[in-house]
Amino acid sequence: MTLPADAKPVPNFVVDLAGGREITSVWVNELGGTTFSLGGEEFVKVYPDAHADLLVREEQRLRWAVAFHPVPRVLSSGPGWLHTVALAGRSAVDPHWVARPRTATRAIGEGLRRLHDSLPVADCPFGPPSWIPADAPAADLLVVCHGDACPPNTLIGDDAQCSGHVDFSDLGVADRWSDIAVAASLLESDFEPGLEAEFLDAYGIDADEERMAYYRARWEE
Template sequence: MPEASEFADLARFRDQRDDPVPDVVFTLHPEPELVWRNELGGLTYRVGDRYVKWSPRTAGIELARERNRLLWLEGRHPAPRVAAYGEDHEAEWLVTDGLAGEHAVGDTWRERPSEAITAIAHGLQAIHAVPVDDIARGWESWLLRTPPELGTRPPILNPVLVHGDACAPNTLISHDGAWVGNVDFGDLAVGDRWADLAIASMSLDWNFGEGHQDEFFAAYGTGRDDERIRYYRALWDLES
């Protein structure tokens, strides 16, 4: 999960530095393009029309979790389709088909924040509307934890499918400003919609500057719930 400063300089998250490109990535495409680097050493490459996430064992990120969730999501919500998965003693990798659209914090959308914010809200509405009757049970996620130091969790009045990492870059937007899909589903689970709304609204400050949160809640179709916002932001910070 990202820190508040993560998106201040997007270029540094597309810098290969001195790290070698993993061999498995070269097997997929002779000229892979690095599109994201997380703080734990995980790398995401564009390889032709597909993307490959590569995560070292030391990162503590289980790409198998995301693979399982994406397989379940197929046909239920616009999300990357799993093309391949692999692992060895050093790393895991997940290959997915590309989706149309650009992530919501690209240069285009920083200049058109209202459209981006509306698209982010519409994407979360769509996720939260996915029926969960046949969802796999036992999926772990930060949003389901109840650390005693945070006190009593606010009651979940209407459980929904929760993205689990609803930061702005995980929404994809078409050239005309419409929401077209979402990415990064490793923490997908059934829970409180406010686990998404609290983090999505917070990430707007990081990506577009302060002053957009009420616009986001209006686009989603809800007023603020400060109790749940405080709880889920505190849980996010504790688990990140």
């Protein structure tokens, strides 16, 4: 997951969707997928054919979650692409927030707690994220998890509060510690060492080292 170094070729259908607005490639992922901004007003994710199913999963989950939490509203989609309305705020790994690691960390922790408190488990049609084994330990608390709770998927507004989340192809019901462990473990590489306690405090929970180690290991497998 990287901020793109070079401009990527822009597919023709993205040019059509832009309708004259400026097209910027803002993100290239590990699967070769690219996210384009259309004048900062809308975004289009374009994935290689081999991974197009992930965007189908994401669209289903966004259409469900948008009623409960700030997530991208789907405008249109097609094979291997997904077009959404821009949420307010900058990604937590934007240079603006990387220069303010403690503030960003608090927003990530509070934002994850808000996501977990807002999405209704009883109403959620999606099972656990794909990377969580069926024989995971008994849950501390089942919530609707983001499923890919890495810092870049949290957006932070100018008021330094979480303004929403993106990237929902793995949303589903699981132990809250699966999301907490992933977010906590990536703070060091995305920001700096020593932020975990601040993150857990912002979320409002004491560390559960055993569950964090379990989910961290599954995530890294």
